[in-house]
Amino acid sequence: MGPTTTTRQEHMQESALSTIGLPIALAIIMLGLGLHLRVDDFRRIWREPRAMLIGLGCQVILLPALCFGLVKAFAMPPELAVGMMLLAASPGGTTANLYSHLFKGDVALNISLTAINSVLAIVSIPIIVNLALELFMGQQQYVPLQFRKTLEVIVLILAPVAVGMLINARFPAVSRKMDKPVKIASALILLVLILAILLRERAHMADYFRQAGLAALIFNLASMFIGYYVGRLTRLGEAQSRAIAFEIGIHNGTLAIYLALAVLNNSAMSVPAAIYSLIMFFTAAAFGVWVTRGQKSVAAAA
Template sequence: MALAGTLLPIALAIIMFGLGLSLTISDFRRVVVYPKATVVALGCQILLLPAICFGLVIAFDLPAALAVGMMLLAASPGGTTANLYSHLFGGDVALNVTLTAINSVLAVVTLPLVTNLSLSYFDGGSGTLGLQFDKTLQVMAIVLVPVAAGMAVRAMAPRFAERMNTPVKIASAVILALVIAGALLQELDNLGGYIQSVGLITLAFSVISLTIGYWAPRLAGVRRDQAVASCMEIGIHNGALSIAVALSLLNSTQMAIPAATYGVLMFFTAAGAGFLLRSRTAEPILSEGSSV
């Protein structure tokens, strides 16, 4: 756990720095260009998914630590992997970048809020909150500061930022994999039971997230390519952030299990959703605000 507490925030900081290398101020301004698509996607991500996840947790009657881990996962913003999947399956990648940028900023508030409420509820109503003000500041430090630094580097040295994009991603992936493997080895005896407990619920949550991510925008009259982007953004959560908060700030390997399990399953469910959407009969692109 000491190793995770030291290296995981570093790995996450590298990941968020890499995200910053791909962002510009215009990515935040683009919300004006896609108002309906942005509002619908963020509403699903911030309000609807945590509510659905809470219902799933109650229905599956998870132990407290795993229940909080699921809620932590639901409160996490979309991951950068969503951009790749959106590109592969015909989504509006510019919208993905905008949603990731905005949601990563909002997560500084929403993630501690959902986590604290979940800890309070599933801890038998004792009112013990796990992310006090100092730890909330740590969330801000490992999310916003590296993103801002990456954006600054891109603004000052765009060519250098492009060259560093791939090495930064590789470095973060290697460190993250080592830390997660080490943390899971500490719970090796209980690992099978954990996965058995959360495998089905994480699969259900992934499928529901992808489904809502596509159909909520479509029913709101959003263009199909933007709905695909929303599908991937909402359906692919930032599991690394969930794991980092669970291991380094909450000091709980059990709370990291749902995100670790989800992190494996979501590659397959997101790919399946992408192929299903791509195989649908080609339809003309609708202008935003027109009927489905």
Template sequence: MDSALTSVGLPAALAIIMFGLGLSLTVGDFRRVATAPRVVLVALTCQLLVLPAIAFGLAIVFDLPPLLAVGLMLLAASPGGTTANLFSHLFRGDVALNISLTALNSVIAVVTVPVVTNFALVYFDGSGEGSLGLQFSKVVQVFAVVLVPVAAGMVVRHLSQRFADRMDKPVRIASAVILAGVVVATLVAERASIGGYLAAVGVVTTLFCLLSLSIGYIVPRALGSAYPQSIACSMEIGIHNSTLAITIAIGILGSTEIAVPAAVYGVVMFPLAAIFGAVVSRVAHRRGDLAPAPDQRVTSARMRKTL
């Protein structure tokens, strides 16, 4: 991929996206995790343990080439994207839970992304060279691209909530445009091999997305969570931060091929999440399960500004 995009474009894109996430967060979002420990634990278990296991299984079953398998595992380890909050709001989910999970996942990702990616590199690529987990400098890089912009956004919100609210919608729009640009640039850079890549990971990423959304909804529901919390978990678990995965793949691991599953996922996840949310919400409506979440009032004003 073009060096300017790798060295400047991708880090800048991710910084804007993560800064936008920080603009929507407060310290209270982290504190709120303690008010719903069971559903948070269920969501984190699905996100941190179940999804990497599913990605690993799909990579084995579909016999993915080593670097594409690593890319799928990296995608599975990436936290939920900020768009999950919007999708949750559209389908009457517990947005406060979404925001709390996104905040918590963004912190935990500093550890889990290197661990999962290192395992995938060692298992699929054999040598383990370029391993994130064994090189402290690369762990620091992950920390920088994930947490520093988020922290900056939170500081801005703390200093001027009015400014943060005013900037929320423009930053989200910019994030969506940037994500689309990153995905297109990644696919264009690999255009000579794109046919083979799509054949190799198109079905896999679609299945992974559908399984992520389904598990995120079914597991909390089966364990007694109400519809708003379950759909929030579904969107948080099913909508990944593809830009983070692409940035780590290209900017830190130096491999465009590893970035391909995240790029393809970035294309398929939005329509699939929209269809899934529409179907599930319709079923829930028929069953009378669409009562508003108790914590929904906490973020309703913020989300109205987003829309």
């Protein structure tokens, strides 16, 4: 089998992944989010605005600024730099809700932040990534590039969430039964996506990990600590601070991967999100143990 045939097969595999696999994966994950949402979660921002605004401020302002600083400090290659900024712009994922539940965070705040962030991402992602494209690659591209792509992203984010919310509101028993299978499917889908990217970029993966691995790790850890301590410094409760930490420290990697592959048509830009998604499961668990033990130590000392 010649190099031309191999390249053609890889291109077909990547095309199938980005046009069929990724939209289905993202839809399932967003459906899972909707199964936990109620209309009241969106109203919460008006009733309890302070925690919501602090969490949104961390997500929309602090994280892109932190990520930009890391990208410049590590002198990352342009495509990986844009991929990091795409990751920073992506909202929190449903996994954040699970970690918040496990480590006694304010899960209702997580759900509300994820919902609002997912809607805001339709505006914030194009702004942040367009700036990154211009700064790092000298291009003035738009994300998404076409009106059709804009509609696709909006539909892929909002339609499954709306369906999940409808199921939760009308058929709560069905919603509860669907919850575990959808969570398992979401985790498996993300794992398959990461493996597909690692396989596709296997020739360059050692360089990518060297160039982006440490930056992704620092970004992940710094995000959680910033979320937690901003919450504490602004006198939010312990549970709310933990919720914000997990929300801004556990991103929707699938959305970042989808935008890199299907919208920007650049597999290298999806690598930071894949690396981050591998790291965050372990670091988030370690962070959760740390804050839980820290709180127990404080309580014992008191």
